[in-house]
């Protein structure tokens with residue numbers, strides 16, 4: 125078995141943390157139990173490019189229980205939990221290629237090693253496996269039944285491949301399942317982003333001016349939680365609908381050009397490049413904290429920040445302080461990479477439970493249905509989505525109502541009115 129992890133001696137700690145997360149992943153545990161009996165993934169090779177966390181470990185073990193062989197690499201150079209990677213190798217005999225802080229070259233080397241196994245299923249978080257295959261490993265498609273994609277940014281890249289008629293195999297957009305983005309993107313990103321900022325800086329949010337760039341599901345979650353901590357939240361948006369929603373949710377909304385001089389903390393979650401750039405850095409107050417919680421480290425123009433600064437000093441574990449010629453200081457967390465995974469532990473297990481239940485069941489779905497699928501981006505089938513919601517409610521001990529026969533009939537008829 126091949127692997128490349130930081131330190132196998134970390135395995136003991138990683139194993140305990142994997143088990144801890146498992147206790148909060150009730151839906152995935154049920155799937156794992158069924159997979160162990162039915163082996164729906166028997167003989168299937170899965171290459172998974174995901175954030176290597178305790179939750180991902182439990183997904184990988186679920187796929188393995190279903191009969192798959194899994195090779196795991198990181199979907200971000202700074203998100204790997206090295207103790208988890210070590211435990212997966214040492215305690216569970218899994219091939220893992222991921223090290224926190226790996227450089228870009230190593231990151232892609234690891235992706236290529238995963239692809240060298242000639243997988244049948246690709247499981248992506250950000251579409252780097254799919255992009256690498258489509259750019260320079262097209263021959264691998266012959267072995268591929270299909271793939272899955274975890275995140276908004278990845279789905280956008282896949283839709284672009286599909287619209288240009290160059291997508292080479294079917295992919296299930298796990299991100300677009302209701303039991304994924306309504307919960308993971310909103311409550312997961314909401315909590316874990318605040319967690320990352322607070323762990324990295326220990327800043328007091330109460331009374332601060334907190335700028336959220338992007339009011340998608342992730343931005344909504346972060347804004348909601350920052351407000352809950354007592355911050356004065358300002359939303360910056362380009363989409364009039366989302367901006368209007370932010371206004372009616374009670375936030376101040378203004379262009380980043382105006383918000384830049386007001387903010388104490390800035391978070392980008394837009395999926396686009398150079399959202400915070402030189403013209404904004406110029407206006408920011410000394411001591412401002414800047415971070416990103418969108419998938420790629422492109423939302424903050426770090427080269428511009430470097431050019432404008434006379435020096436950079438690492439002030440805390442994940443905080444670089446850039447000092448301008450006039451003495452102004454700006455603090456960047458986690459090198460502009462996902463702050464929740466770089467400086468904290470990512471989303472809590474309880475919410476990843478639903479995301480990864482979607483991954484496991486989508487993987488099974490592709491294995492059973494690949495012959496019927498075209499070269500398209502598919503939604504997670506509604507029955508899977510609803511079943512995950514049902515199981516999650518059950519595990520939370522929440523019962524809900526059912527329609528009476530009369531109510532069902534009413535909903536199915538067009539004749540009945542007032």
Ligand code: ADE
Pocket residue numbers: 174175176177178179180312465469470471472473476
């Ligand atoms: N994305 C966000 N949080 C995550 C986590 N805890 N594990 C894997 N992927 C994530």
